[in-house]
């Protein structure tokens with residue numbers, strides 16, 4: 046039998062309706078149809094082929110990406126694609142480029158931080174790509190600490206302008222995507238100075254390049270920061286360095302929704318919280334959570350299909366060897382990742398609805414849920430990107446040696462994905478923001494009832510004293526037993542930290558001293574959110590034969606895998622006995638055997654095209670070995686029998702007339 050037959054047989058084992066599961070994964074039939082249509086559009090268009098990428102040099106690679114982006118823009122216009130369709134189209138092209146910054150950061154920053162007048166002027170230009178923008182916040186010496194940025198924007202009364210300046214080498218803007226070669230404009234974050242007084246960091250719209258000939262404008266020095274991790278991966282993006290030598294911009298190019306500077310040089314703070322100036326980061330963090338499920342599902346799809354095809358050991362009397370997916374160890378590494386992909390998918394949907402709610406409230410000047418939204422996006426960004434980056438690497442290992450080949454799709458995916466742990470808020474720094482929110486919530490509880498994702502903190506008294514009542518492995522197949530375990534673990538970890546911080550005279554010092562424990566407590570809180578969201582999702586109607594049941598199994602896998610992985614926390618906080626933890630692990634193993642027959646159908650439900658996967662190991666048809674051969678044959682080293690350099694450097698060695706005795 047060949048891989049093709051193995052996958053065909055696997056698909057027959059499925060116990061649920063795959064087409065209905067595709068809809069459950071996508072969120073709705075409409076969402077499925079849009080993403081499916083765009084995936085096929087990209088996969089079937091030769092302009093978007095990506096197999097040649099690993100053999101291209103940086104300049105060719107960059108130019109090729111520009112070509113694809115231009116073609117995509119033409120398609121978007123010619124086919125009158127909706128915003129949603131255009132988003133999916135760009136996603137499936139699968140090459141980081143300047144348009145990511147344009148649509149994910151530049152436009153949202155204008156929308157979220159611009160005044161009505163500014164939006165009227167700048168948004169149409171950006172939305173029609175008459176200007177191309179980037180988000181220039183990070184500097185050589187400061188990324189996480191936004192208030193530490195050094196670039197200055199000094200108000201000049203006489204000319205009614207701001208003077209944007211990079212006073213030091215370390216104030217050079219460093220990292221912004223699309224900035225080195227493409228962007229014509231940037232939203233530059235700089236310290237506002239009026240009459241010698243500092244007014245904190247604000248965003249300013251600054252033109253970098255001529256709209257006539259694309260040359261850099263006077264006072265601007267801009268370039269690329271150099272190659273990044275991996276060969277292809279993020280190197281299609283021109284991350285840039287930028288310096289200003291007293292560049293002047295009109296006063297009305299400071300983003301003025303949150304605060305304004307008048308003609309007289311008066312600083313006016315609107316009646317909105319200053320944190321709204323960080324709003325772009327919050328909205329992108331939500332997108333990053335959604336992207337985590339896409340990247341993880343992609344790696345899991347490759348590793349699962351290949352694990353069903355790959356056979357090692359266990360052959361008796363010349364019979365077939367064991368499919369590696371049947372090894373319990375393979376299942377215990379792979380299936381939690383499969384479950385995590387679904388968990389991240391559902392939590393990202395929930396986070397999106399939370400954001401929509403916050404946006405509506407902000408418009409009505411209700412800022413009460415802003416801290417929670419910040420904590421949720423920061424924490425879930427951190428949790429999902431860390432787990433996805435680790436998960437992709439685990440999938441590579443699950444594919445053995447072939448996983449290390451570029452043609453497996455996994456090394457490129459990993460190199461492309463890992464910076465998500467750093468950009469848009471370094472993961473530990475983000476978890477500390479969650480910790481700040483939790484500690485503050487606990488400290489305010491005597492007069493303010495916690496709500497939303499923190500409401501369980503309001504049930505502190507019972508949660509601090511109850512014990513788990515699970516007695517058999519089956520008892521763990523109970524959503525309320527699971528939620529209670531996760532709530533109790535989180536509450537006890539948070540309260541423990543809060544109590545220890547309270548003993549410090551200086552609370553900030555206490556926070557710093559306990560930061561390692563605080564990060565763990567924040568992770569426990571965020572895991573509770575993911576687990577609860579998965580459980581809540583299952584309470585909704587989910588049509589299709591066996592779909593809900595399969596998702597229930599995955600939900601339990603996700604929760605009990607976390608419980609097993611972090612059993613130290615669960616035991617240390619005293620809620621579980623070691624017997625109960627061990628019963629959870631027994632149940633987990635039973636659940637793996639329920640996932641097993643559905644594994645291939647579950648990864649088919651992601652609806653990933655072969656183009657998107659770009660993996661010989663993850664091919665839908667399972668025709669792995671012949672295609673591995675074919676991909677290898679295409680390597681430039683195989684163009685000729687005698688490679689360049691052999692005659693020059695190898696033959697002379699071979700032809701030496703040295704005698705062994707003389708060596």
Ligand SMILES: CCCCCCC/C=C/C(=O)SCCNC(=O)CCNC(=O)[C@H](O)C(C)(C)COP(=O)(O)OP(=O)(O)OC[C@H]1O[C@@H](n2cnc3c(N)ncnc32)[C@H](O)[C@@H]1OP(=O)(O)O
Nearest residue numbers: 145149182188189190191192320323332419468469470481
């Ligand atoms: C999917 C497409 C991908 C596109 C490509 C991605 C390209 C990448 C782009 C980038 O990376 S852009 C640069 C991103 N940079 C960051 O994310 C920087 C991270 N740092 C920060 O966000 C902040 O500086 C900080 C770490 C949150 C600290 O901020 P600051 O020092 O100003 O504040 P604090 O004094 O700590 O906090 C004050 C107060 O405000 C709360 N808060 C902080 N941020 C927010 C927010 N975004 N929304 C609401 N509230 C916020 C914070 O918790 C404090 O609250 P209290 O404790 O006072 O209640």
Ligand SMILES: Cc1cc2nc3c(=O)[nH]c(=O)nc-3n(C[C@H](O)[C@H](O)[C@H](O)COP(=O)(O)OP(=O)(O)OC[C@H]3O[C@@H](n4cnc5c(N)ncnc54)[C@H](O)[C@@H]3O)c2cc1C
Nearest residue numbers: 180182183187188189220221222464467468469470471473
């Ligand atoms: C691929 C890529 C694309 C990017 N694109 C953009 C872009 O378009 N625009 C833009 O403006 N920026 C961009 N960035 C920059 C990115 O946002 C920053 O790198 C990120 O915010 C992290 O900041 P940093 O580099 O200063 O890390 P640092 O803060 O220097 O982190 C270094 C270490 O210090 C630790 N640390 C820092 N502060 C604390 C603390 N308070 N407590 C405990 N530990 C701490 C961190 O956990 C980390 O381990 C990009 C970065 C990458 C990698």
